[in-house]
Amino acid sequence: MSKQSNGRDLDLIVKDAGHITISDIANDLNISKTTVSRAISGKGRVGAKTRERVLAYIEKYNYRPNPLARGLANLKTYNIGWVVPGDSDVTDLPFFQRCMTGVCEVAAGNDYDILLSMVYEKDISQLERIVQNRKVDGIVLGRTLVEDPCVDFLKEMDIPFVVIGSTPTGDVVQIDNDHVAACSELTSILIMKGLRRLALIGGDSNHMVNISRKNGFIEGLKANQMKPEEGLVYMDCKDRKDVGYAVEGCMRAKADCVICMDDRICREVLEKLKNDNIVIPTQIKIASFYDSVLLDNSTPAITALQYDPRSLGIAAARTLFHLIDGEEVEPITYLNYEVALKVSTQ
Amino acid sequence: MSKQSNGRDLDLIVKDAGHITISDIANDLNISKTTVSRAISGKGRVGAKTRERVLAYIEKYNYRPNPLARGLANLKTYNIGWVVPGDSDVTDLPFFQRCMTGVCEVAAGNDYDILLSMVYEKDISQLERIVQNRKVDGIVLGRTLVEDPCVDFLKEMDIPFVVIGSTPTGDVVQIDNDHVAACSELTSILIMKGLRRLALIGGDSNHMVNISRKNGFIEGLKANQMKPEEGLVYMDCKDRKDVGYAVEGCMRAKADCVICMDDRICREVLEKLKNDNIVIPTQIKIASFYDSVLLDNSTPAITALQYDPRSLGIAAARTLFHLIDGEEVEPITYLNYEVALKVSTQ
DNA sequence: TATAAGTGCGTAACCGATTGCGCAGCTGTG
DNA sequence: CACAGCTGCGCAATCGGTTACGCACTTATA
Numbered sequence: 001m002s003k004q005s006n007g008r009d010l011d012l013i014v015k016d017a018g019h020i021t022i023s024d025i026a027n028d029l030n031i032s033k034t035t036v037s038r039a040i041s042g043k044g045r046v047g048a049k050t051r052e053r054v055l056a057y058i059e060k061y062n063y064r065p066n067p068l069a070r071g072l073a074n075l076k077t078y079n080i081g082w083v084v085p086g087d088s089d090v091t092d093l094p095f096f097q098r099c100m101t102g103v104c105e106v107a108a109g110n111d112y113d114i115l116l117s118m119v120y121e122k123d124i125s126q127l128e129r130i131v132q133n134r135k136v137d138g139i140v141l142g143r144t145l146v147e148d149p150c151v152d153f154l155k156e157m158d159i160p161f162v163v164i165g166s167t168p169t170g171d172v173v174q175i176d177n178d179h180v181a182a183c184s185e186l187t188s189i190l191i192m193k194g195l196r197r198l199a200l201i202g203g204d205s206n207h208m209v210n211i212s213r214k215n216g217f218i219e220g221l222k223a224n225q226m227k228p229e230e231g232l233v234y235m236d237c238k239d240r241k242d243v244g245y246a247v248e249g250c251m252r253a254k255a256d257c258v259i260c261m262d263d264r265i266c267r268e269v270l271e272k273l274k275n276d277n278i279v280i281p282t283q284i285k286i287a288s289f290y291d292s293v294l295l296d297n298s299t300p301a302i303t304a305l306q307y308d309p310r311s312l313g314i315a316a317a318r319t320l321f322h323l324i325d326g327e328e329v330e331p332i333t334y335l336n337y338e339v340a341l342k343v344s345t346q
Numbered sequence: 347m348s349k350q351s352n353g354r355d356l357d358l359i360v361k362d363a364g365h366i367t368i369s370d371i372a373n374d375l376n377i378s379k380t381t382v383s384r385a386i387s388g389k390g391r392v393g394a395k396t397r398e399r400v401l402a403y404i405e406k407y408n409y410r411p412n413p414l415a416r417g418l419a420n421l422k423t424y425n426i427g428w429v430v431p432g433d434s435d436v437t438d439l440p441f442f443q444r445c446m447t448g449v450c451e452v453a454a455g456n457d458y459d460i461l462l463s464m465v466y467e468k469d470i471s472q473l474e475r476i477v478q479n480r481k482v483d484g485i486v487l488g489r490t491l492v493e494d495p496c497v498d499f500l501k502e503m504d505i506p507f508v509v510i511g512s513t514p515t516g517d518v519v520q521i522d523n524d525h526v527a528a529c530s531e532l533t534s535i536l537i538m539k540g541l542r543r544l545a546l547i548g549g550d551s552n553h554m555v556n557i558s559r560k561n562g563f564i565e566g567l568k569a570n571q572m573k574p575e576e577g578l579v580y581m582d583c584k585d586r587k588d589v590g591y592a593v594e595g596c597m598r599a600k601a602d603c604v605i606c607m608d609d610r611i612c613r614e615v616l617e618k619l620k621n622d623n624i625v626i627p628t629q630i631k632i633a634s635f636y637d638s639v640l641l642d643n644s645t646p647a648i649t650a651l652q653y654d655p656r657s658l659g660i661a662a663a664r665t666l667f668h669l670i671d672g673e674e675v676e677p678i679t680y681l682n683y684e685v686a687l688k689v690s691t692q
Numbered sequence: 693t694a695t696a697a698g699t700g701c702g703t704a705a706c707c708g709a710t711t712g713c714g715c716a717g718c719t720g721t722g
Numbered sequence: 723c724a725c726a727g728c729t730g731c732g733c734a735a736t737c738g739g740t741t742a743c744g745c746a747c748t749t750a751t752a
Contacts, residue, residue, distance in 0.1 A: 019480070021738055032702045037740060044741080047700055064479050068423065069738030071414045072707045079481075082462065086447050093439035101432050104464050108472060113481055114462040116428065118450050126454060133410050134365065135425075135459055367708055378732045383710060390711080393730055415708030418737045 020063050029053055040065065079115045080107055080320060081136040083127055083150060085143065086118030091264035095309045096142055099164060102313025103140055110321055112137075124149050131157050138320045140164065140313075144174070144208040160323035164316050166208045170332060173323065175316040177307050178334040179212035180219060186259065186287060186305055187220025195257040195285065199232040199250040201243060201269060202261035210235065213261050213289070229253065243268040251278070260288040270300065311335055366409050375399055386411065425461045426453055426666060427482040429473055429496060431489065432464030437610035441655045442488055445510060448659025449486055456667050458483075470495050477503050484666045486510065486659075490520070490554040506669035508662050512554045516678060519669065521662040523653050524680040525558035526565060532605065532633060532651055533566025541603040541631065545578040545596040547589060547615060548607035556581065559607050559635070575599065589614040597624070606634040616646065657681055 022040075026033045031050060038044035039054035046054075057063070071077050082103055084096050100114075107114055115136050117126040127150055130136050137160070141150055144165030151172060154161045162173040190198060200217050202210045214235065221227055231253030234246035247269055250258055260266035266288035273280060280286055280300040290304040315333060322329045368386075372379045377396060384390035385400035392400075403409070417423050428449055430442050446460075453460055461482050463472040473496055476482050483506070487496055490511030497518060500507045508519045536544060546563050548556045560581065567573055577599030580592035593615055596604055606612035612634035619626060626632055626646040636650040661681060668675045 019738095022740095023738075033739080034703080034741080035701055038701090041740085045698090045700055050700080062478075066418075066738050067479055067481055068414050068417045069707090070740080072412070072418050072709085072738080073740040075707070077414065079461070086450070088443075090440050093443055094436050097432075097434075097439055100462070101464060104432070104462070104472065108475065113476055115425070116446075116450070116460040116462045118447060126450065129454065130459055132408075133413055135413055368710095369708075379709080380711080380733080381731060384731090387710085391728090391730055396730080412708050415737090416710080418708080418739085419710040421737070 098309040099313035106317035183216025184220035199255035445659035452663035529562025530566035545601035
């Protein structure tokens, strides 16, 4: 005590004022900032004993390096951007939520945080903000549209990004389920079961996922020497009214099976059938894609392809970190559907 | 051209390498960094002509100040944290989504961005990360629990924060709808309509909002010289099974009206009644809180109190910015319910 | 035992902004 | 004409880290 207190008592007072910094540590331990920095990062040469003293100090006083200062020094933000549509349909929210848990987990593991930006059909200013202001080191785009202003924007900017979903051109790094293959396979399976008049009801045809599924459907038909029939394919069903009309159309066109493109459509199809007293699976069979929890065991027997948004988020974030680290990545990654048929007993 | 090209052609090459900085501007304009900074921020004295030159340059080369450097200089991150449960129920997602749009909008208006952190019942490490690493200047907590580890944590830390929702102690800055008053009023209205055996079906009793509504219900009964009756109050209904039992209990206890605490409960109550062929509103009346879009015009006539999560988000973010700016704020803000009864024709 | 190789650590520049202080030069007042 | 006050602007320190370079000292090698 007496040996070290040569008139520097002031230090103690000053230190309380704000957060503890790397200079504080250096002063208290009578070593240089450089050594402290090296002890922490593990880069450079530091004596074992010194390193231990530093680490012990850090532990004791719960020191955390200031991310701004660190970022400024090596030109990183330690943030990645997570971009989702601000006006997305309620039934899409579980998808984004579960993607996001995956992205968050991977980010946290890399000591990164998530900067959120909500984009709208005609307003991607929040995305522009975080990119142009350099608040992120990379971007994960939560979904893709056929004509996607976000993708167009990101392609022009000099920033690593990956998209969850596919793009028409396929010239960006993309993570997706292979909707085309899955829907094609589903179609084949249904045909093999003896069904001959397959119908398709889908949503927004500006969403790539819907286009992919439709293409898969057509492919599946082709593989069995069939083709889409008049009155059996309905896209852009925005609400239960549209879906209702589509179902009526299907019945008129004598569909024996309806493939629903997503949870919402499926729920609304089931509702319509119930209202019209059409019985599943005797009068008609239903197949669907299952990405949420809106279907459960009270749902009548349907054939459902299930997949896992969380692993999409994980894969996307991992790929993004490879990009940020300057590594080569696969431009296109397809995650398997869990083709386990949820309720196949029709 | 000839006049200015006195051996500084190198500049042009160097500039392409990275982003343009305040020093680049200073060099090119033959003024000091200080002046540039002042011209941008508007603080300090700068000649009108100089300011214009700087602004023109910025416009032309699309200069954006580096937020890390700026943050380091005045100890701000220009981020606020948005904390939501990572395991929230699907039916809660629209609420958070809409809150978030409000928070985002206000943040963007203040030149701030949103850092996301997902917390779980037993794991608030993502929140701890962003606070302890000082990645945010303040926090908006998306909902409150009766025993809330996030609130406890934030109270200990030296960081501005506001919660959306109430707390048992009320000793933090909170923005909420006045669920107690609203539910009390709703109860009184129903009683005035002649209903005498009011039932309440609710969810998780660790959620403050549910506790508040329950308290409001009891208050409303008291105000009419009534009290909660045996077999008419059900809490902690996690799923349609629980809700089903609750509805059966209500019918056995001869309820003439059921108040549903939230959208999900309401939907499951309606489903159960439909399955059991109990007709609304003749055999029983239904009232509910409406914060989502799961109810629509195909829903039978019910009395619903509506409110707007988006304005909660806006109010919360505004309050947070006041806190960050060191201003005084109201500790407790109640936003009005839109007591407009959605479908009151029972 | 002289020399090369390796270790531990510090000096100082740097990342890109902000800001206190002070210095000229101009304007206005008596 | 002298002096106060204001205006426009620059110097240099600062925020809290990282890192190239170099120096002194220890250890291995011939």
